[in-house]
Structure formats: structure tokens, C-alpha cells
Amino acid sequence: MDYNKNYIEELFDSEVYRRLGDVEKDRVTRIYLYKLSEMERKHSEIWKEIAISRGIKLGKLKWYHKWKINFYVIFRKIFGLELTTKLLENGEESDIKKYYELSKSEELSEEERQKMRELSVDEAVHEEIISTVKSKDVSDFVYGISDGLVEVLAATSGLSGAFNIPFLVGISGLIIGASGTLSMAIGAYLSTKSEKEINEHKRRKIEIQKLVDRKEVAKKLSMILTELGIRENIASDISPQLVDVAEDIIAPKVEESPKKSAGVTALSYISGAVIPIIPYLLGIGGLVGVISSYIISGIAIFIVGYLIGLLSSVNPAKKGVEMLSLGILAAIGTHILGLLASYYLHI
Template sequence: MDFNKQYKEELFDSEVYLELGKKESDPIVKAFLFRMAEMEKKHASIWKEISEKRGIRIGKLGIKDKLMIKLYGIIRKVLGLELTLRLLESNEENDIEKYNELAKSEELDENEREKMREISIDEAVHEEMLTTIKAKDVSDFVYGISDGLIEVLAATSGIAGAVSNPLIVALSGLIVGISGTFSMSIGAYLSTKSEKEINEHKREKVKIQKLVDRGEVSKKLSQILSELGIKDKIAQNISPQLVDVAEDIIAPKIEESPLKSSAVTGLSYIVGAIIPLIPYFLRLGGMLGLITSYVISGISIFFVGFMIGLLSDVNPKKKGLEMMGLGIGAAIVTHLIGLLASLVI
């Protein structure tokens, strides 16, 4: 077992959370990050104690580690906190499983194994705390870029198969992108507005039910709590106490603005749509323009897929490669269709 490695990993994570916490403006999130830093520092001190007990010399974080800590601060500014934390987590082993295994290790004595079990519990709390950090705008932006990038890449590839003039290809692709931007923006606006209206109707309905029959509302709350995994008896006992805030449990208020959702979706879509068009606006035509478009689009799709993987708890590299393969594959198929069309024109 590499005791020094275990110590440095926990210390590194502690320093990253501390760095992110210092730069966070939201007081609640700042407190969360400092709490995480303290938790990881405690784990590092346990490894230090275990190592010193065996006469093992513990090293400090190196220059590379310190640069990586600063890099996470920069990534936070570019990608937002949620993606940064998920990126940090993706570089680690499954800590809960790791510490559960260490709690059975013969290399440790009973007291040390107990400390491993305690760390395992901390890591479970750690995972639960991380789920509270959400950045819907970031998620919407990433998915919007994905849509614009892949759709316009496929369309442009098909157009390039039928038309040789790179400027015409670029303008045609831009028209497709602008059309898609309006469509996606309007769709996002109507969807968010409709969701809010339905939600408000549910909340009003619950408020009326509270006035008419509090017992029925209590039953509904009990059912919801049971579905969330709370034991039936406990759910039945606490549900009457929650009737006054029933609407916040049954239909939590949606704060998202339809206009903001529309703007984020439209902006992200057109950002993605422009990427495949860059070579054609630079007057690169023929096979050179096509391959250049594929290369920059492929790299961009992989990066977007990587971020989607982080957001959806899927292997980021695998997700990035999968999306890149599907995106380029679709583009090649539409290019062949464009070539066939050129024979008819």
C-alpha cells in the first residue's frame, strides 16, 4: 500500500476545495467548499498518522500539484463550479468502495480499519453533498452547443457535397444555424413557460385541498415520502406536520425564467452551429475545407461530450468518443447524400 500516495491525494483535494472556496461569492456554497476542504484535510491527517506510526516519511505537494490546484481555479471560471467539481471527482477512484476495501485490509490494525470505515462514511456524505451543487444554465448551455454543432455539421457536410463554393456552403450553413437558433429558443421559451404554468396550477390546487381536506393532503404527502424511501410508518407520522408546506413538497416552485431559458438555449445553439462553418468562411473549399471542418468539429464534439459525461455521471472519455463518432458518422452520410444530389443538379 502506498501510504504517501493516499496522504497526498487527500491533501490535494483539500487544497482544491480551499482554493475554490476562497474564490466563491455565494456564502452558502463557500461554506460547503470549506466544509469539504476540512473533511479531506482530516482524511489526510489520518493517513499521516498511520504513516508516521510505521516510520514512513510523508512528502509535501509538489510544484505540479500546486499548478494543478491553480488550474482548477481557472477551470472553475470557464466551466462553472458544478463541472469543475465533477471533473475533480472523475480523476479519483470510487472513494467509498476504496475505503470499504481498506476497512478489511490486513495491512492495517483494528483501530486503523475503524478509521477507514469512518472515512468511508464521510465519503458517502461527501457524494450526497456534491449532488446539491447544480448549475442548470451550464447544463443547458452544454446541451445547446451539442445540438447546434452536430446538426449544422451534418447539414453543412451535405451541402458541401452538392456545392463547391465554400462561401455558399458557409452562408447556407449559417442560415440553417440561425433557423435552428430561433426554433430552439422559441421551443425553450414555450416549454419553460408551460412548465411554470402547470406547476403553479398544481400549487394552487394543493392550497385549495389544504383548506378543504387536510387529511387527504397528508395522505398524499405520506405517499410521496414513502416513494422517496422513507419507511411507511415514519412517513405517516411526519406527513401531518408537513401539510402547511405541502405545495413546496408536491410541486416545488420553479424559479427559472422562460426568457432566460430561451436566451441560454439560443446562444448556446448558435455558438455550436458556427464551429463547423469556420473553414468555409476562411474560403477553404473542396476536400481541405471538409476535412478541416470535420477535425475542428470532431474535437469540439468530443469536448462537449466529455462535459455531458461529467454532468450525467457517465464515463466522460467514453461519452466524448461516442458523440464524436456519431456526429462525424452522420456528417459523412449526409455528405454522400450531397454528392448524389450534385449528380442530379
């Protein structure tokens, strides 16, 4: 068992969460981050105690650990806290399993095994706290970049097969990107606005029902609580006490702004859309232009896929490779169509 490695890992995590807490503006989130830091610090102290009892000398955080900590802080400033915590959370499941296995290790005393069981529980709590950090804007932005990247890469690849003028391909790609941006932004605006309007209508209807027949509202609440898994008799008992806040339970307020949703969607889509057309706007045409576009777009698609993997709690690298493969296949398919159009239409 590598006591020093376990000690350093916990010390590293403690320092990461402390630094993230230092740069966090939201007071409640900052408190959570400091709590996580303290939790990891406690874990490192347990490993320190176990190591000292065996006469094992422990090391300190090295330069590359400090570099990684700075990386997480910079990553948080660019991509937000949700993606940063998802990146950190990647190893948490294995930590829970690791401490559970250690709680049965013959290398440790009964008292130390008990501490490992406590650490396993701590890591589970840790994961639950991290899972509460969410940002819809970040999710929308990442998915929007993905749409713009793949769609415009496929379109420009097809155009490059049909036309041998790089600037024309680049301008056409910009027009397609602008068109897609407007379409996506309008769709996001109307979708969010419609959701808010429907939600507000439901809330007003519940408020009127409360004035007319509170018992009927209580019945609705009871049904909802039962569907959530609460026993029917308990749901019936507590629902009358919740009538005053019924609208917040049945139709919680939609806080998202339609304008903000449209803005985030537009910015994210166009951010992805400009990447595939960069080589063509620089005047790089022919096979070199296509390959250049594929390379820079492929790197971007993999990164976006990796981030989507983090957000979706699936293997980030696997998701990145999957998105890269599908994106490149779509581009190759449309490129072949462009070549066929050029040949048969004599463009």
C-alpha cells in the same frame, strides 16, 4: 503500500477544495467547499501519522500539483462548479473502495484499519455533498452546444458535397444555425413558461382545496408520502401536519425564468453551430475545407461529450468517443447525400 502517494493525494484534494471555496460567491456553497477541504486535510493528517510511525519521509505538493489546482479553478470559472465537482468526483468511488480494501489490510494495525473504515465513510459522505451541487443552466448550455455542433456539422458537410463554393457553404451554415437557434430558443421559452403556468395553476388549486376541505388535501399528501416509501400509517399520521405547506410538497415552485431559459438555449446552440462553418467562412473549400471542419468539430464534439459524461456520471472519455463517432457518421452520411445531389441534379 505507497504512504506518500496517499498522503499527497489527500493533501492535493484539500487544497483544490480550499481554492474553489476562496473563489465561490455563494456563502452556503463556500461553507460546503471549506468543509470538504477540512475533511481531506484530516485524511492527509491520518496518512502523515501512519507514515511517521513507520519512519517514512513524506513529500510536498510539487509544481504540477499547483498547476492542476489552478486548472480546476480556471475550469470552474468557465464551466461552473457542477462540472468542476463532477470532474473531481470521478475518482471518489474508487477512493471509497480503496479505503474499504485498506480496512482489511494486514499491513495496518487494528487501530489503523479502523481509521481506514472511517475514511471510507467520509468519502461516501463527501460524494453525497458533491452530488448536491447542481446547475440546470450548465446542463442546458452543454446539451445546447451539442445540438448545434452535430446538426450544423451534418448540414454543412452535406452542403459542401453539393456546392464547391466555401463562402456559400459558410453562409448557408450560418442561416441553418440561426434558424435552429430561434427554433430552440422559442421552444425553451414556451416549454418553461408552460411548465410554470401549469405549476401555478396546481398551487392555486391546492390553496383553494385547503380552504374548502383540509382533510382531502391531507389524503393527497398521505398518498404522495406513501409513494415515496413512507409506511402508510406514518404517512397518515404526519400528513395533517403538512397541510399548510401542501402546495410546496405537491407542486414546488418553478423558479426558472422562461426568458433566461431561452437565452441560455440560444447562446449555447449558436456557440456550437458556428464551429463547423469556421473553415468555410475563411474561404477554405473542397476536401481541405471538409477535413478542417471535421477536425475542429470533432475536437469540440469530444469535449462536449466528455462534459456530458461528467454530468451524466458515466465514463467521460467513453461518452466523448461515442458522441464523436455518431457526429462524424452523421456528417459523412449527409456529405454523401450532398455528393449524390450534386451529381444527379447537376449542381
